[in-house]
Amino acid sequence: xxxxxxxxxxxxxxxxxxxxxxxxxxxxxxxxxxxxxxxxxxxxxxxxxxxxxxxxxxxxxxxxxxxxxxxxxxxxxxxxxxxxxxxxxxxxxxxxxxxxxxxxxxxxxxxxxxxxxxxxxxxxxxxxxxxxxxxxxxxxxxxxxxxxxxxxxxxxxxxxxxxxxxxxxxxxxxxxxxxxxxxxxxxxxxxxxxxxxxxxxxxxxxxxxxxxx
Amino acid sequence: xxxxxxxxxxxxxxxxxxxxxxxxxxxxxxxxxxxxxxxxxxxxxxxxxxxxxxxxxxxxxxxxxxxxxxxxxxxxxxxxxxxxxxxxxxxxxxxxxxxxxxxxxxxxxxxxxxxxxxxxxxxxxxxxxxxxxxxxxxxxxxxxxxxxxxxxxxxxxxxxxxxxxxxxxxxxxxxxxxxxxxxxxxxxxxxxxxxxxxxxxxxxxxxxxxxxx
Numbered sequence: 001x002x003x004x005x006x007x008x009x010x011x012x013x014x015x016x017x018x019x020x021x022x023x024x025x026x027x028x029x030x031x032x033x034x035x036x037x038x039x040x041x042x043x044x045x046x047x048x049x050x051x052x053x054x055x056x057x058x059x060x061x062x063x064x065x066x067x068x069x070x071x072x073x074x075x076x077x078x079x080x081x082x083x084x085x086x087x088x089x090x091x092x093x094x095x096x097x098x099x100x101x102x103x104x105x106x107x108x109x110x111x112x113x114x115x116x117x118x119x120x121x122x123x124x125x126x127x128x129x130x131x132x133x134x135x136x137x138x139x140x141x142x143x144x145x146x147x148x149x150x151x152x153x154x155x156x157x158x159x160x161x162x163x164x165x166x167x168x169x170x171x172x173x174x175x176x177x178x179x180x181x182x183x184x185x186x187x188x189x190x191x192x193x194x195x196x197x198x199x200x201x202x203x204x205x206x207x208x209x210x211x212x213x
Numbered sequence: 214x215x216x217x218x219x220x221x222x223x224x225x226x227x228x229x230x231x232x233x234x235x236x237x238x239x240x241x242x243x244x245x246x247x248x249x250x251x252x253x254x255x256x257x258x259x260x261x262x263x264x265x266x267x268x269x270x271x272x273x274x275x276x277x278x279x280x281x282x283x284x285x286x287x288x289x290x291x292x293x294x295x296x297x298x299x300x301x302x303x304x305x306x307x308x309x310x311x312x313x314x315x316x317x318x319x320x321x322x323x324x325x326x327x328x329x330x331x332x333x334x335x336x337x338x339x340x341x342x343x344x345x346x347x348x349x350x351x352x353x354x355x356x357x358x359x360x361x362x363x364x365x366x367x368x369x370x371x372x373x374x375x376x377x378x379x380x381x382x383x384x385x386x387x388x389x390x391x392x393x394x395x396x397x398x399x400x401x402x403x404x405x406x407x408x409x410x411x412x413x414x415x416x417x418x419x420x421x422x423x424x425x426x
Contacts, residue, residue, distance in 0.1 A: 048361050049312060049354035061301055064358075065315070068307035075300040087288040088274055094281035099262060101311075102278070106319035115346070120335060133328070141262035145277075148261050 002027040002056040004046055007208035009033060010105055011066035012053040013169035016208075018070045020199035021160055022077050030210035033110055067094075067101055070162050082162045093156050096145060096163035100170045104138030108173065128177050135174035139184050142167070146186045153193045160197060168194045172205065215240040215269040217259055220421035222246060223318055224279040225266040226382035229421075231283045233412035234373055235290050243423035246323055280307075280314055283375050295375045306369050309358060309376035313383045317351030321386065341390050348387035352397050355380070359399045366406050373410060381407050385418065 003019065003026045005012030019026050031037050031052050038050045047054045047064055055063045055072070063069050074082040083090045106112070108131050116122040116130060149156060155163040171191045174181070181188055194200045205211055216232065216239045218225030232239050244250050244265050251263045260267045260277055268276045268285070276282050287295045296303045319325070321344050329335040329343060362369060368376040384404045387394070394401055407413045418424055 048357040049316075051316070051354075057301075063301075063304050063308065065308035065311040067315075068304050068311055071307055072300055072304040075303065087285055088270075088276075090288065091276050091281050091285040094284055095276065095278035098278040098281055098314075102280075102315050102319055103262075103264070106315055107325065112320065115343070116333075119346075120329075120333065120339060120343070122333060126333060130328070130333070133332075141264075144261040 001025075001058055002029055003053055004029045004031050004043070004056070005053040006031050006033045006038075007205040007210045007212070009052050010109075010169040010173050011051075011101075013172070013203060013205065014066045014101075014165045015053050015055065015069050015073075016203035017160075017165040017168065017200055018073050018082055018162070020202045021080060021082065021165075022073060024073070024077060028209055030208075032210070067097055067162065067166075070165060074162070080159065082160075082165065084156065084161070089156065092149065093161045093163045096142065096155055097166045099138065099142055099145060100163075100166035103141065104134055104170055105173075107134040131177040132174070132179045135170065135177070135179045136181075139170070139174070139179075139181070139187055143184045143187045146190070151186070153190075155190050160194060160199070164190065164194050164200075167191065168200055214238075214271055215242055216266055217242045217244050217256065217269070218266040219244050219246045219251075220418040220423045220425070222265050223322075223382040223386050224264075224314075226385070226416055226418065227279045227314075227378045228266045228268065228282050228286075229416035230373075230378040230381065230413055231286050231295055231375070233415045234293060234295065234378075235286060237286070237290060241422055243421075245423070280310055280375065280379075283378060287375070293372065295373075295378065297369065297374070302369065305362065306374045306376045309355065309368055310379045312351065312355055312358060313376075313379035316354065317347055317383055318379075318386075320347040344390045345387070345392045348383065348390070348392045349394075352383070352387070352392075352394070352400055356397045356400045359403070364399070366403075368403050373407060373412070377403065377407050377413075380404065381413055 031043055037043055038052055044050050046062055051064060055069045063072055070082055083093050113127060116127050152158045154160045155167060244256055250256055251265055257263050259275055264277060268282045276285055283295055296306050326340060329340050365371045367373050368380060
């Protein structure tokens with residue numbers, strides 16, 4: 001398999017964790033978002049929507065959207081699972097994943113930050129406040145959702161799931177803007193547990209070939 | 214089953230379509246977002262993250278996040294399916310769904326529009342431009358993704374899927390801000406096909422008990 005991705009991209013990071021959890025080898029193909037490589041012809045041939053990551057399967061199929069890719073990996077390589085076996089547990093893990101991927105991350109990606117700067121003429125300070133607001137606000141909701149679930153090592157139970165694959169990159173992203181994580185005790189305990197797991201460590205930005213620090 | 218939702222909420226509309234496609238009866242419990250009912254104690258007891266919709270199962274379980282709910286409905290009530298049977302097809306439908314639910318809709322929900330107005334002091338005109346920008350931009354990506362798939366009546370094949378459940382509410386939302394849909398031929402053909410399907414019609418905002426027109 002091949003993964004078109006970018007070291008700092010949160011959605012790319014999610015898929016890298018999933019691949020590492022499952023022990024699946026893959027070719028790392030960097031796409032430099034800040035240099036705009038995702039919008040160039042070469043990558044547009046790979047991804048119609050010019051978003052990273054894209055997974056290229058061994059059969060040459062090109063798959064986009066990180067949660068869809070993780071579900072695909074889970075269906076085609078079931079062990080170890082990224083989702084519980086029961087429908088209710090799966091719904092819980094998907095909802096936690098989507099709380100990150102639909103409520104927090106979309107507000108803070110590169111093209112949105114660019115719109116704030118160039119179209120809305122928002123100051124750097126107000127942009128950073130925006131960033132921190134949505135991360136903090138979203139993770140407070142995550143903390144509240146966790147509080148209603150049985151306590152485990154990870155977000156859902158004692159093995160990492162797709163929810164953890166979404167949570168960890170979001171925590172990393174928020175740190176870049178010095179988001180305050182005070183009081184998010186259970187969420188941060190899950191984060192710390194994840195970072196002790198080799199799959200999460202191998203997948204983190206600093207350990208990627210295109211890392212720029 | 215019970216559905217806590219709001220007639221105009223896009224995420225609520227998605228789940229209503231899914232329930233109608235599957236012919237599942239449900240009790241409609243309105244939560245008035247504009248009046249802030251989702252943030253009041255009564256609803257916070259239902260949804261930790263105070264978001265709509267919430268599905269209450271017959272067993273009393275409370276499930277959040279529209280895509281997670283649709284997947285749950287598909288797993289527990291498989292016919293007619295909202296996702297193809299093969300992993301690749303499922304990945305395609307999930308990616309299309311997420312292109313709406315992760316790339317467009319989060320930027321335009323009520324709390325984001327409020328932040329633009331109150332924190333960033335953005336004018337009504339600039340806010341409407343922001344809204345239209347993300348809908349148009351996202352649907353252009355949707356159109357490009359569709360162009361790489363075999364042509365069918367709906368987004369993926371000749372039966373409605375979760376992707377259509379996401380697409381149709383997004384088209385409705387964009388219309389409220391007069392988004393230009395010119396040139397999105399295939400996407401709009403899918404939309405028109407969906408609106409001829411009784412499930413989509415029954416689920417639309419104007420046909421809900423809390424509709425305010």
